[in-house]
Structure formats: structure tokens, C-alpha cells
Amino acid sequence: MSLLTTEKEGKIVARPGIIRKTAADLRALPNLSDYAKADLQAGLAGLPGGGVNIAFEAVDRHACGPLRDHTAFRFLGRDGSRKDLSYAELARLTNRFANVLRRLGIVKGDRVFVLAGRIPELYLAVLGGLKMGAVVSPLFSAFGPEPLRTRMRIGEARVLVTTSELYRRKVAKIRESLPTLEHVLVVDENIPGTLDLGRLMNEAEDEFVCAQTTAEDMSLLHFTSGTTGTPKGAIHVHGAVTTHYLTGKYALDLHPEDIFWCTADPGWVTGTSYGIIAPLLHGVSSIIDEADFDAERWYRILQDQGVTVWYTAPTAIRMLMKAGKEMPGRFSFPLLRFIASVGEPLNPEAVWWGKEVLNLPIHDNWWQTETGGIMIANTPAFDIKPGSMGRPLPGIEAFIVRHEGDSVAVVDAPDTEGELALKRGWPAMFRGYLNNEERYRKCFAGDLYLTGDLAKRDADGYFWFIGRADDVIKSAGHLIGPFEVESVLMEHPAVAEAGVIGKPDEVVGETVKAFVSLRQGFEPGEELRMELLAHARKRLGAAVAPKEIAFLPSLPKTRSGKIMRRLLKARELGLPEGDTSALENSA
Ligand code: ATP
Ligand code: MG
Numbered sequence: 033m034s035l036l037t038t039e040k041e042g043k044i045v046a047r048p049g050i051i052r053k054t055a056a057d058l059r060a061l062p063n064l065s066d067y068a069k070a071d072l073q074a075g076l077a078g079l080p081g082g083g084v085n086i087a088f089e090a091v092d093r094h095a096c097g098p099l100r101d102h103t104a105f106r107f108l109g110r111d112g113s114r115k116d117l118s119y120a121e122l123a124r125l126t127n128r129f130a131n132v133l134r135r136l137g138i139v140k141g142d143r144v145f146v147l148a149g150r151i152p153e154l155y156l157a158v159l160g161g162l163k164m165g166a167v168v169s170p171l172f173s174a175f176g177p178e179p180l181r182t183r184m185r186i187g188e189a190r191v192l193v194t195t196s197e198l199y200r201r202k203v204a205k206i207r208e209s210l211p212t213l214e215h216v217l218v219v220d221e222n223i224p225g226t227l228d229l230g231r232l233m234n235e236a237e238d239e240f241v242c243a244q245t246t247a248e249d250m251s252l253l254h255f256t257s258g259t260t261g262t263p264k265g266a267i268h269v270h271g272a273v274t275t276h277y278l279t280g281k282y283a284l285d286l287h288p289e290d291i292f293w294c295t296a297d298p299g300w301v302t303g304t305s306y307g308i309i310a311p312l313l314h315g316v317s318s319i320i321d322e323a324d325f326d327a328e329r330w331y332r333i334l335q336d337q338g339v340t341v342w343y344t345a346p347t348a349i350r351m352l353m354k355a356g357k358e359m360p361g362r363f364s365f366p367l368l369r370f371i372a373s374v375g376e377p378l379n380p381e382a383v384w385w386g387k388e389v390l391n392l393p394i395h396d397n398w399w400q401t402e403t404g405g406i407m408i409a410n411t412p413a414f415d416i417k418p419g420s421m422g423r424p425l426p427g428i429e430a431f432i433v434r435h436e437g438d439s440v441a442v443v444d445a446p447d448t449e450g451e452l453a454l455k456r457g458w459p460a461m462f463r464g465y466l467n468n469e470e471r472y473r474k475c476f477a478g479d480l481y482l483t484g485d486l487a488k489r490d491a492d493g494y495f496w497f498i499g500r501a502d503d504v505i506k507s508a509g510h511l512i513g514p515f516e517v518e519s520v521l522m523e524h525p526a527v528a529e530a531g532v533i534g535k536p537d538e539v540v541g542e543t544v545k546a547f548v549s550l551r552q553g554f555e556p557g558e559e560l561r562m563e564l565l566a567h568a569r570k571r572l573g574a575a576v577a578p579k580e581i582a583f584l585p586s587l588p589k590t591r592s593g594k595i596m597r598r599l600l601k602a603r604e605l606g607l608p609e610g611d612t613s614a615l616e617n618s619a
Contacts, residue, residue: 102118356552376593
């Protein structure tokens with residue numbers, strides 16, 4: 033068994049490379065205990081008369097059955113308010129929204145954009161829009177005018193739903209440059225040049241017959257995070273609902289009585305696929321918090337709302353770690369039974385932190401905007417190898433491939449690095465990049481979708497993330513994945529987050545440079561720098577360890593919380609920063 037070293041009680045100690053699961057770790061009978069017996073038929077209804085519609089499966093189907101009075105969403109307001117919506121109420125209000133769109137002359141395939149914080153209207157607009165056959169695109173409310181303009185232009189927005197505050201601050205100044213944008217529906221005020229959504233909703237009827245969409249009809253338009261360049265608009269279809277259902281069942285292990293909390297904003301795909309759709313498909317109650325990250329608030333939500341399944345992201349976990357171990361001790365969340373994470377590599381240290389501080393290890397899973405749903409995952413019944421993304425879910429075939437000229441070859445040998453590829457054909461696979469057919473075609477080699485991520489598969493079938501193809505460092509004949517180096521730096525008690533890049537070097541090709549931000553109670557300094565360099569050298573060897581370490585108060589991240597290594601690199605080398613529309617702190 034391999035030994036990882038890691039920090040405990042301020043010291044670096046040895047730890048096993050596997051977390052073995054026993055029956056005692058399972059607080060509910062797992063949905064997935066035998067891959068061979070997994071049922072790939074989703075428990076969905078289909079539209080009366082044929083066809084499929086995400087909103088029908090998520091809402092309408094439950095609204096006339098035993099779940100009608102069950103809480104679908106609980107909205108926690110920034111101001112401490114609380115609002116529950118049952119499945120029946122959600123059906124009625126999304127019907128009204130669908131009627132509002134219909135009255136405005138919106139037809140199937142028209143693009144409806146939503147720009148709002150995590151308030152009820154956002155959720156009504158997404159589901160109501162899907163229900164009437166519109167193509168919905170939720171945008172991050174923190175985007176500045178420029179990124180909003182780009183996305184609404186690419187997406188040819190016909191309707192925008194927003195708040196008065198966001199309209200005044202961001203939309204008003206770009207509206208003239210968006211010729212396709214006919215209607216702006218404002219949630220909370222009557223502003224000249226816009227429509228008052230509250231009034232329209234009051235006037236709308238409660239009944240609506242779901243549009244007769246097919247599995248191949250476009251449903252959602254999601255923009256990628258922009259970590260590696262200009263965000264791409266990924267086209268999704270209503271048939272994706274099968275993947276949403278199966279992954280909710282197998283990757284998130286949703287059970288009927290669960291209280292589920294997905295912390296992602298619907299401005300990126302996780303916040304829609306799992307913050308809206310998958311939990312509703314399973315008829316569970318979801319917590320939606322309007323406020324931004326705050327460690328204390330988050331522990332309080334886990335406690336007070338009795339969250340049972342929690343889906344979050346490495347960056348949030350690292351921030352909780354940064355806030356210290358004492359804080360969670362002041363709260364108690366005995367009902368929490370499963371924690372999952374997505375979006376970035378989850379450092380082994382974070383998995384262990386979950387186990388030791390929250391009494392539950394964190395289960396990493398992997399997917400992309402393009403895949404529409406979780407593809408590779410750690411699930412409750414199976415052992416975790418901290419640092420691994422887990423194994424392909426039932427129905428998903430994943431491979432490691434090598435490029436050979438213009439074609440690719442599948443690598444069968446375990447522990448061999450290559451590009452992660454998926455056999456095409458899973459229901460939620462994207463059907464194109466909007467206005468970029470060429471780029472879409474380049475993602476495929478025969479039957480395989482090429483993900484752009486480098487990984488390896490071990491002999492037990494677990495997949496290990498190495499880095500994005502663009503981020504991998506080539507030094508003196510070695511291929512160095514930033515994740516490996518970052519994880520080792522994270523083992524040190526002082527390090528809260530780490531981002532690693534390659535710096536061009538005439539002799540070895542590239543040298544490794546690390547940027548770190550520190551946990552509370554630690555100060556940057558020469559002594560600490562030397563200590564970190566020595567720690568990394570001891571763990572990784574001189575060829576892979578960073579040659580330089582710089583301290584930053586925090587690392588540049590996308591709005592969805594991903595470390596932007598390309599930006600660290602551009603800044604280091606004095607190169608143009610490229611597309612920074614997705615940068616967390618950009619205007
Ligand atoms: P862009 O494509 O615009 O550069 P992006 O790839 O960050 O942005 P997303 O689709 O939001 O946009 O993110 C998917 C990517 O996030 C994956 O390709 C992978 O690089 C990374 N990722 C997601 N989950 C994991 C994980 N569990 N481990 C490692 N990396 C992950
Ligand atoms: Mg990507």
C-alpha cells in the first residue's frame with residue numbers, strides 16, 4: 033500500500049493511499065453496490081403522447097402524484113429569510129412563467145437567458161422556459177457587462193430575465209448592442225423599456241401543457257468556465273435528462289427522503305444539472321442559498337437544514353480548511369451522510385480533511401460542461417483512493433488514449449498517462465459548440481470524445497487526473513502534472529491553495545514554479561519558502577519539485593472557482609492575459 037504523507041496536528045504524518053469502506057460507513061443502502069447490476073433504465077415517465085421534456089420529468093410528473101406537497105426547493109435568502117416551494121407550487125409557478133413567455137410570442141427553440149442571483153425567479157425561469165420548449169441559458173450574476181454581452185450575442189438571446197439592480201448596473205449599457213434581445217423581464221420593479229415580471233406572473237394562468245419536445249431538441253445552452261480560453265457555448269438536449277437521473281441515483285446516491293444541497297451557481301453547468309434538475313427528478317428537497325460562501329454560514333446550513341447529501345467544489349472545501357478545524361466543531365450535522373465534490377482536482381489532503389474533521393471523506397467526481405453530467409465518480413459503497421476521481425459510472429466507458437499523428441490509439445496498460453476519452457453516445461453529451469462546428473468536430477476521434485484532460489487509469493480501474501492538456505509541464509523529458517505538485521504542497525500545514533505552472537527554460541524546456549496562498553496564522557517569508565521547497569523536493573524528487581515558490585494572498589480563479597493557471601503563467605511571463613471574462617474578480 034502506498035503511503036501519502038500529510039499534515040495532522042501541525043505535523044506531517046504518513047497516511048494510507050486508500051480509505052476502505054465498511055458497512056458501518058454506509059448510512060443508507062447505497063444505490064450502487066454492484067456495477068454489473070446497475071439498472072440503466074431511468075425511472076422517468078416520458079411525455080404523454082411521446083417525447084421528453086426535462087421540466088416535465090423534474091416537476092410536472094411529481095406535482096400530480098404523492099410528492100405534490102413535498103418541498104422541492106427551500107430558498108435561504110441573504111437576509112435570513114426562508115421560502116419553501118412544494119412540487120405542486122413549483123408546477124403552478126413554472127406554468128405561469130411558461131404562459132408569460134408564450135404570451136410574448138416566444139416559441140420553441142427561442143433563447144431565454146437568465147441573469148439573477150440564486151433567487152426563486154431564476155429557478156422558475158429555467159424550468160418554465162424548458163417547459164415551453166425555449167432554450168435556456170443561465171448566466172452568472174457576477175459577470176460584468178462585457179462577458180454578458182459576449183454570451184448573449186453568441187446565444188442570440190431573445191428574452192432576458194433579470195433583477196432591477198442587475199439591469200441598471202450591467203444590462204442597460206449593453207442593451208443597444210444586442211439586437212436580438214426583444215424582451216427584458218425584470219423581477220422586482222417596473223423599469224421603462226422592460227417588462228414587469230411580477231405583474232405578468234400575476235396575470236398568467238396556472239395551467240400549461242408541456243411543449244412536445246423530443247430527446248434531441250435543444251434544452252440548455254451552457255458556457256464553459258473559461259479556464260483555458262474563451263468560454264464555449266455547449267449545446268444540450270432534453271434527452272440529457274436520462275443522464276441527470278442516473279447520475280443523481282448512482283453518483284450522488286439520492287434517496288427519497290434526502291435533503292440535498294448543491295452549492296454551485298446555475299451560472300455553470302453543475303448548478304443546473306445538479307442544483308436544479310437531478311434532485312427534482314428524484315423528488316428530493318433541495319436547499320438553495322442565495323448568499324456567497326461564508327464558512328460559518330455554510331456549517332450552519334448543514335446543521336440547521338439537516339442536509340443529508342452535499343455536493344460542493346474543491347475551492348469551497350479548501351476555503352473551509354483555511355477557516356480552521358475549530359469552526360466545524362461548534363456545529364453538529366449528524367444527518368449528513370454523503371459529500372461529493374467536482375470542478376477541479378480534489379487534493380488527497382481535502383479528502384482526508386473531510387474524513388477527520390467532518391467525519392465523512394469527500395468523494396471526488398469528474399465531468400465537464402460538455403458531458404452534461406457526472407461521468408467518473410467515487411460513490412458511497414466503494415473504497416476511495418484519495419487523489420483519484422473514481423471510476424466511470426455504469427453506462428459510461430472511459431479510456432486513456434495516445435495521439436498518433438491524426439488518429440488516436442487506446443492505451444490498455446494501467447498507470448499510463450494519456451488523454452481521457454469517453455465513448456460517445458451517453459444521453460447528456462453536448463451536441464455542439466454554438467457557432468463553432470469546427471471546434472466541435474475536433475473533439476471527436478471516431479467513436480471517442482476527447483476531453484482535453486490528461487489522466488491515467490490504475491489496475492483497479494480508478495482514474496487519476498494529471499492536468500489539462502494545456503497545463504501539463506514538460507521538463508527535462510518528464511511530463512509533470514500540476515495537480516501532483518499542488519497536492520504535495522497542500523500537505524504542508526501552511527498551504528491553503530497552490531497553483532503550479534511551467535516556465536520556459538533553455539536547458540530543460542520548462543521549470544516548475546508554484547504559487548501558494550497560506551492558511552490562517554501563517555506568514556510568507558524566506559524560511560517558509562525554503563521549507564516548502566525542501567518538502568516538495570523530498571516528496572517529489574528534484575526533477576518534479578518546484579524550483580521557485582511565490583506567495584500570493586489568493587490565486588486567480590474563474591467564477592466557478594477554478595484556479596486559472598494560464599493567468600498565473602501569463603502574468604509570470606508578462607504575456608497578454610487573454611480572455612479574462614470568467615475571472616472571479618473581473619468587473
Ligand atoms: P474551458 O473549457 O472554458 O477552459 P473548463 O474546462 O474549466 O473551462 P468546465 O466545463 O466548467 O470548464 O470544467 C471542466 C473541467 O474541469 C474538466 O475538463 C477538468 O479539467 C476540470 N475538472 C472537473 N472536475 C474535475 C475533477 N474531479 N478532477 C480534476 N479536474 C476536474
Ligand atoms: Mg473545458
